[in-house]
């Protein structure tokens with residue numbers, strides 16, 4: 362019963378097998394491997410973006426901070442949600458990689474930026490005098506840190522406001538696959554067709570061993586990204602092992618199947634908690650992450666039985682009755698049902 366994070370899951374066997382197959386002979390280093398050529402072509406096909414620049418890095422934080430550094434100068438500002446990972450969980454790495462660029466938070470329910478709040482923030486910040494931080498980009502997380510999902514229309518509404526004010530748009534897609542299968546949209550509809558300029562395309566939370574892609578739909582910043590990736594110590598010499606994982610991830614839509622499994626497990630868990638006496642879902646469950654409250658006795662029984670998850674009192678100074686529960690591609694029905702049985706007592 363492991364619900365602390367999808368970061369904790371094992372790697373799907375298809376990916377391990379792909380690594381073993383890639384582990385043969387010689388391949389040019391530093392992203393010049395033949396496998397990467399195929400990965401780039403595949404991601405351009407998946408996103409219907411034949412000109413996009415595509416790069417692999419090893420963490421979601423790296424994907425985010427290198428992307429934001431390309432979009433925001435040292436005198437700039439990036440607008441993000443109050444709970445955004447770049448704001449809360451990256452130890453000021455965004456500001457460091459932007460060489461002084463700052464994050465400005467915008468509120469909204471359920472982890473999603475509220476359009477009216479964004480309008481107010483832009484009206485307050487623009488036009489920026491020479492004395493002010495210069496708003497340069499908006500970053501949206503999809504799936505959000507609260508487990509909700511922006512629809513393409515919601516992305517387009519926020520991106521339209523940002524673009525109208527001259528800002529670029531980044532999407533933290535550490536859990537992009539989960540958002541996509543939840544929405545039923547196409548990858549292009551969820552990104553560049555809705556105004557997203559750069560996507561952190563997650564693989565790690567959805568099963569990979571530490572591989573994320575950065576997709577620059579307008580390749581104008583490609584060379585800058587390459588320099589920033591090298592300076593950020595994210596250009597892998599034995600790059601073929603990142604490429605092989607991403608290639609397997611994209612083959613036969615494995616990435617979508619893994620996300621569907623995680624989301625189905627979360628829905629099962631959510632239905633069970635909602636039916637509990639004293640059970641409450643704190644946000645809509647739209648992907649593979651739940652924030653829920655249930656009676657203290659349930660917490661005690663589940664924890665005693667070995668369940669692993671974040672109590673909100675630990676995570677965000679919230680209620681001890683609260684929990685963050687994250688499912689992954691490997692979460693089984695039996696695991697969910699066992700957890701629910703302990704909550705029921």
Ligand SMILES: Cc1ncc(COP(=O)(O)O)c(C=O)c1O
Pocket residue numbers: 368419420421422423425446447502504505506533535536565566
């Ligand atoms: C929404 C979101 N973005 C980015 C990250 C950063 O990923 P990493 O921990 O691989 O740096 C995480 C981590 O889980 C995340 O939840």
Ligand SMILES: C[C@H](O)[C@H](N)C(=O)O
Pocket residue numbers: 365366367368446450
């Ligand atoms: C919170 C932690 O940083 C990680 N992003 C996770 O979602 O588990």
